[in-house]
Structure formats: structure tokens, C-alpha cells
Amino acid sequence: SKRFKETMKSLQFLSAEAFVSDAEFARKNLGSVAHNLFPLLFKASYLLERKEVIHDLVETWPLSDFNIGKLLGTTCLESCLTGLRDYVLNHPSPCVKRLKVVDLTGIKDVEVQLCECKKTMGRWARTKLVSKLCLEVLVHLQQMQCKPCTFEISIDLLIDLFVTERNYELVVQALLQKRYCPLKICCVAFRADNLALQKFFYIIKLADPSSLRKLEVVHNVRLEMEHLEILFNSIHFPLLMSLTLPARTFNVRRFTAADELMLTTIGEKMGEMTPLKTPLKMLDVSNCSLNHDDMVYLANSIHSYHLEALDLSGHYIPELYPSTFFKLLSHSSPVLRSLILEDCNIQDTHVNMLIVALSSCQKLQEFKFLGNPLSSQALKHLFTFLCELPELKNVEFPVPKDCYPLDITYPIDDARLCKFDHQKYDSIAEELKFILLQANREDVKASTPLFDGNRGAV
Incomplete structure (x- = not known):
């Protein structure tokens, strides 16, 4: 049947599983593996939850892009991301590093993990960890005597940020230091929850609104209609394709004539956003x-x-x-x-x-x-x-x-x-x-x- 065929593993994948099943052997022999086999080994390591092998694969990643959404699901992320940090810091020849883009946007969050370890790392935790690792890279670079070309490494880290009061300071520091850090946070989608309005306005500017495709302002962010008008008047979102606002933003029960005028202005501003060139999907x-x-x-x-x-x-x-x-x-x-x-x-x-x-x-x-x-x-x-x-x-x-x-x-x-x-x-x-x-x-x-x-x- 079709479903049976889909579950069958290729001989190549079975070989990859056998290779990474012995973590010590795999880590010693990664240097002799063909570069085009790294994605396959990565998938096999993920499936078997070989954290050490995942770390070393990312640390020595030889290709120019790393799209985690295409490669796998949602476990062992901590090993993967710490491996990325060490890719910048520990590679013997920083001048020949090829990795340019790491895409973390394809990960689907679930409330219950089906993997063996059952550990979850949702969008909020990923935001916190990525920010922490970016700052760690900067600290290490300042403390170590690195080759000059190490500072020329530039890896775009595409991510959907989720910011609340609890991780706000850490994310702000990472965004402020972006220009100096080899790992550069590139925010594709931004979600704010349980955050003071002043902090939201500050961090959304740091997150580079010009590249933002999705903005979610939810629950405990007291964004009302007048604040939304200020947001659209002061910040340009040329690529924005999705906008979610708190229910309180448009309180129709207390609408006045002035509110109607403000709503018209907001509508005009939204109309200036990304023009719809194709039908909605x-x-x-x-x-x-x-x-x-x-x-x-x-x-x-x-x-x-x-x-x-x-x-x-x-x-x-x-x-x-x-x-x-x-x-x-x-x-x-x-x-x-x-x-x-x-x-x-x-x-x-x-x-x-x-x-x-x-x-x-x-x-x-x-x-x-x-x-x-x-x-x-x-x-x-x-x-x-x-x-x-x-x-x-x-x-x-x-x-x-x-x-x-x-x-x-x-x-x-x-x-x-x-x-x-x-x-x-x-x-x-x-x-x-x-x-x-x-x-x-x-x-x-x-x-x-x-x-x-x-x-x-x-």
C-alpha cells in the first residue's frame, strides 16, 4: 500500500542510522564523510536522538544552508543550536566556513511531544536559547584570540521570535548586538504577549520591521486603537502578510466619531501594506x-x-x-x-x-x-x-x-x-x-x- 511504502526506509538511510548509532565511532569519523551526506546523517541522528552526534554535525556543517524545518521535526533542538554556536567558535579553519543561512521557521510546535525523551522546546524557549547563544558567542570571541576572519563569519538565523516580559531583556541585548555577532538574528515573525506597551514599541523596532512577514500582538499587551495608529504612522512594514491584534484593540461598544476617523486612517495604512498579487491561500x-x-x-x-x-x-x-x-x-x-x-x-x-x-x-x-x-x-x-x-x-x-x-x-x-x-x-x-x-x-x-x-x- 501507499502508506507502507512511505514508511519503508532506503538502504542509504539504514546505513546512516547504523553509522550514527555508535556515537563515539560517528564523531571520530565525520571528517571522512562526503559533504552531501550530512543532511542524511543529521536526520538519522535526530531520529535516534543522538545528541552528541547532532552537536558535532552542526559544528562541522559543510554546506551553505541549514533549514531545520525541511530536515526534521522538533526534538533535540538544544544540541542542534549549541552545535551552531560551536560551529562559529571551534572550527579549525574559520576562513573556509560555508554556512550562510540557518532557517528555524519551519518548526511546528506541539503541546505533547511524541519522541522518546518527551522534552519540548517551543517558540518562546527557542527565542530565549537563540538569544542566549548569540550573546555567548560574543563573550567567547572577546575572551579568545581568534583569527581575524572569524569576525567575518556572517550567518543569518531566520527565526519566529516570541517575546514576553520574562525573556524581553535577553532578546533586546541579542538584537542590540546583532551587528557585531557572527550569528545574526533575522526575525521573520514576531509574537508579543504579556509585555508592557513601551517595551513592545522598543523591541519591534529592534527586530527590523522591514523584513517582518507576520506580527502577532496578543492577550496581555494593552494595544488600543490609538496605539495601533501610532504604530503604523511610525513604523513601516513593507513585507507584512499577517497581522493578529488583541480583542480590545477595536472596542466597538464605545465607538465615537473620532474613532471612526481613526479607523479609516488605520484602514488606509493597512491598505498600503504588501499588495495582494495572488489569491489568498x-x-x-x-x-x-x-x-x-x-x-x-x-x-x-x-x-x-x-x-x-x-x-x-x-x-x-x-x-x-x-x-x-x-x-x-x-x-x-x-x-x-x-x-x-x-x-x-x-x-x-x-x-x-x-x-x-x-x-x-x-x-x-x-x-x-x-x-x-x-x-x-x-x-x-x-x-x-x-x-x-x-x-x-x-x-x-x-x-x-x-x-x-x-x-x-x-x-x-x-x-x-x-x-x-x-x-x-x-x-x-x-x-x-x-x-x-x-x-x-x-x-x-x-x-x-x-x-x-x-x-x-x-
Whole structure:
């Protein structure tokens, strides 16, 4: 079968695993390995969690780029990054170093690691470690008598920064020293949380807004509409393609005429940002209170034929616009890979309608529908259908309604979210996974993360 072939390892990869399985032997003989085999050895070391070999591979990396997202997943990162530090400091011939770019942006954070060590290093921890290592490199260079060409080494470190009050000072110091450090932090995406407004304005300027593609200002950053206007008037974001703001930024309940004028100015500034030259491939309109006209526009737009990822969470789709939702999915189905319908009030009576809508989405790889009031029986019916989607790899399903007390109301507030019959849930979850197993779909990961996906980034 196709899945069996995908899990088979090539003879070359098996040889790489055998080579790195003896860490001491591998470390002694790296110098005689062909340069084009380093990525393969790196993957094998990662799979077997050979930290020492990972460190030495990065320290002696002979190629011009190092894209960690393409090479692997998300474990043993500390060994990988400390190896990068030592690549700068310890290589016997700094004048012939070839590495120019290290790309850390392709890493997907998860709340629970599936690897043997179970250790996590989310976006926040990566931000802290990378900043710390950059400063360590500078300290070592000042203390050591290095060859002059060591200071000519320049490696762009592409990273998605996540800054809070706890790691703010460290990141600021690393960004301030960027011009002097061989490891140069290049911020592609920036997320700020639990940070004073003054500190946010200061660090966003240090992070080089001219190269920023994604900006997330969330939760405990008190960014209001007047501050957003100042931000857009004082800082230029020529490449920005994604902007997330706190809910309090636009408080429509206390809108005044002056606020309307300010909102117009903000809209004009946003219109000057990266012009959209191609149709949207990703669209997140969760909790945006779209009305029927909005959905009709979306379903009839050219974007609907190109959407690979769609998030409509927080909209009562079955009640408000079922036919328009059908149309939107039928347009996007040839390319749609990720669909998120959390807190959409999808009930047992809507499951058949949902199955019909999803039937055309044969390319779907990820389906998340947490927070919907579905019974265990409805979930079993839905899972039986999901087995038929050939590309599906990840499903996030809600705690069945029958696991909660009878008086539960949706959407469920955080205080009651965890107050369900855990033993009953575990039993139902096993039944759902057995449905996957019976259909030979053990490649599908099914889970119920109770809190938002950003927890994995910490």
C-alpha cells in the first residue's frame, strides 16, 4: 500500500542510522564523510536522538544552508543550536566556513511531544536559547584570540521570535548586538504577549520591521486603537502578510466619531501594506462575526478556489449559512488541506450535512472541530467517514457532550472546560481510535487539546 511504502526506509538511510548509532565511532569519523551526506546523517541522528552526534554535525556543517524545518521535526533542538554556536567558535579553519543561512521557521510546535525523551522546546524557549547563544558567542570571541576572519563569519538565523516580559531583556541585548555577532538574528515573525506597551514599541523596532512577514500582538499587551495608529504612522512594514491584534484593540461598544476617523486612517495604512498579487491561500476569520453577505462574498470570490487553510471558528455555520458553506467548500476542495471549525455549534443533527460538505475535500490533511456539542455516537459516525479521506493526518475532536453534566452550555467557559467524566472520555477516545485502526488509518493522529494551540509555543 501507499502508506507502507512511505514508511519503508532506503538502504542509504539504514546505513546512516547504523553509522550514527555508535556515537563515539560517528564523531571520530565525520571528517571522512562526503559533504552531501550530512543532511542524511543529521536526520538519522535526530531520529535516534543522538545528541552528541547532532552537536558535532552542526559544528562541522559543510554546506551553505541549514533549514531545520525541511530536515526534521522538533526534538533535540538544544544540541542542534549549541552545535551552531560551536560551529562559529571551534572550527579549525574559520576562513573556509560555508554556512550562510540557518532557517528555524519551519518548526511546528506541539503541546505533547511524541519522541522518546518527551522534552519540548517551543517558540518562546527557542527565542530565549537563540538569544542566549548569540550573546555567548560574543563573550567567547572577546575572551579568545581568534583569527581575524572569524569576525567575518556572517550567518543569518531566520527565526519566529516570541517575546514576553520574562525573556524581553535577553532578546533586546541579542538584537542590540546583532551587528557585531557572527550569528545574526533575522526575525521573520514576531509574537508579543504579556509585555508592557513601551517595551513592545522598543523591541519591534529592534527586530527590523522591514523584513517582518507576520506580527502577532496578543492577550496581555494593552494595544488600543490609538496605539495601533501610532504604530503604523511610525513604523513601516513593507513585507507584512499577517497581522493578529488583541480583542480590545477595536472596542466597538464605545465607538465615537473620532474613532471612526481613526479607523479609516488605520484602514488606509493597512491598505498600503504588501499588495495582494495572488489569491489568498490561508484565511483565518475565526470569531470575526461574519454575516450572510460576508460569507456570500467569500464563497463567490476568486480566493475560494485557492484556499489551502481555512479557519471559520466561532461562527454558527449550520444555522446562519449552511448552503454558502457548502459552496465555499466545494470551490476550495481541490486544494484545501486544513479546516478549522471550532465552537461552531455543530450538533448531532448537523453531522450528516457536515459529512456531505467534507466529502469533496479529498486533499484534507487536518480537521479541527473542538468545542462543538457533539455526542459520542455522532463522533463515531463522523470518524467512520473521516477514515475515507485519504490524505488526513491530524484530527482534533471535542470532549463528547455526554461526558459533561446535563446542564452544560456551549461555548464552554474555561472554568468548566476540564470538569467532565475523564474515565468516560478515555473510553470513548479509545473507541474512536479503534475505528481508525479497523480502517487501517493508524497514520491519523486524533486528540483533544483542551487549551489553545499556542500553549505548544511556550
